Amino acid sequence: MRLQGARVLLTGAAGGIGAAVAAELARKGARLALLGRNPADLQALLGQLEGGAGTAHGVAVDLLDRAARERAVDDCREQLGGIDLLINCAGAMSFCPLVDEDPAILERIVQLNLAVPMLLARQVLPAMLERGSGRIVNIGSTFGSIGFAWFAAYSASKFGLRGLSEALRRELDGSGVGLTYVAPRAVRTGFNNDAVYRMADATGMKMDDPAWVASRIVNAIEHDAKDVYLGFPEKFFARLNGLLPRLVDGGLRRQNQVMAPFARGS
Ligand SMILES: NC(=O)c1ccc[n+]([C@@H]2O[C@H](COP(=O)([O-])OP(=O)(O)OC[C@H]3O[C@@H](n4cnc5c(N)ncnc54)[C@H](OP(=O)(O)O)[C@@H]3O)[C@@H](O)[C@H]2O)c1
Numbered sequence: 001m002r003l004q005g006a007r008v009l010l011t012g013a014a015g016g017i018g019a020a021v022a023a024e025l026a027r028k029g030a031r032l033a034l035l036g037r038n039p040a041d042l043q044a045l046l047g048q049l050e051g052g053a054g055t056a057h058g059v060a061v062d063l064l065d066r067a068a069r070e071r072a073v074d075d076c077r078e079q080l081g082g083i084d085l086l087i088n089c090a091g092a093m094s095f096c097p098l099v100d101e102d103p104a105i106l107e108r109i110v111q112l113n114l115a116v117p118m119l120l121a122r123q124v125l126p127a128m129l130e131r132g133s134g135r136i137v138n139i140g141s142t143f144g145s146i147g148f149a150w151f152a153a154y155s156a157s158k159f160g161l162r163g164l165s166e167a168l169r170r171e172l173d174g175s176g177v178g179l180t181y182v183a184p185r186a187v188r189t190g191f192n193n194d195a196v197y198r199m200a201d202a203t204g205m206k207m208d209d210p211a212w213v214a215s216r217i218v219n220a221i222e223h224d225a226k227d228v229y230l231g232f233p234e235k236f237f238a239r240l241n242g243l244l245p246r247l248v249d250g251g252l253r254r255q256n257q258v259m260a261p262f263a264r265g266s
Pocket of ligand 1: 013
């Protein structure tokens, strides 16, 4: 997909990966509608973008508020004169034993990571299908291919997002509208709390730089990629888990034990 002049709706725009994607897209000459929750964060982001306010505008919205979300998308469509590219980047996670998890947090993770991308796609697709062009990009995770202990709700939501991406990509085949699923491994952003960083140190979990991840996301869009899995050996284990999950059970057993006290906050 050609990004020069492309009209982009990006969620989670003020987050670690979202802001880096916004910067990369602004450099490529895309026109951006940036969705985030916090107006001050969006304002700060707009000030940092190449081309500044000329290439982008921000819309503060809680994506879990259905009426506000639908209105925000309509506003962005009007401002941009249409939407060529939807990037579902907003997300939430929790690192906690399932039995200890706050039910409200469980619901929020599934809503934000799975239901919201589905509903946003449903809202932007009719116009894309009518034009016979456009792309939806879903930011998944390695945890969408390998269910990790202590990340049950997050893994479940990202498995769901991968399933949605596969099904919708097949549904859109031949329509001129494409779908890209990108699965980063851990990334150094505020998404991960202190306990995750300490656990990552203890287990040797590798973490990527958000700017590098953003460059891979944008490259995937430019090449109309169907799915992209980032990081080795994570991308290999994602495939192995699909073929031989019992082998991966055994491989992760020791690591699960090391992770447990961090997840329990003890
Ligand atoms: N960081 C990682 O290790 C990692 C690894 C693999 C995949 N990913 C995926 O990459 C994506 C971006 O992650 P990130 O690292 O950039 O996380 P981040 O820095 O926490 O950014 C997430 C963004 O989502 C926004 N958001 C959360 N709840 C929202 C809501 N109800 N309405 C509107 N916006 C909301 C947040 O806004 P606020 O700032 O207001 O909270 C934040 O700007 C996520 O989908 C995540 O699952 C991340």
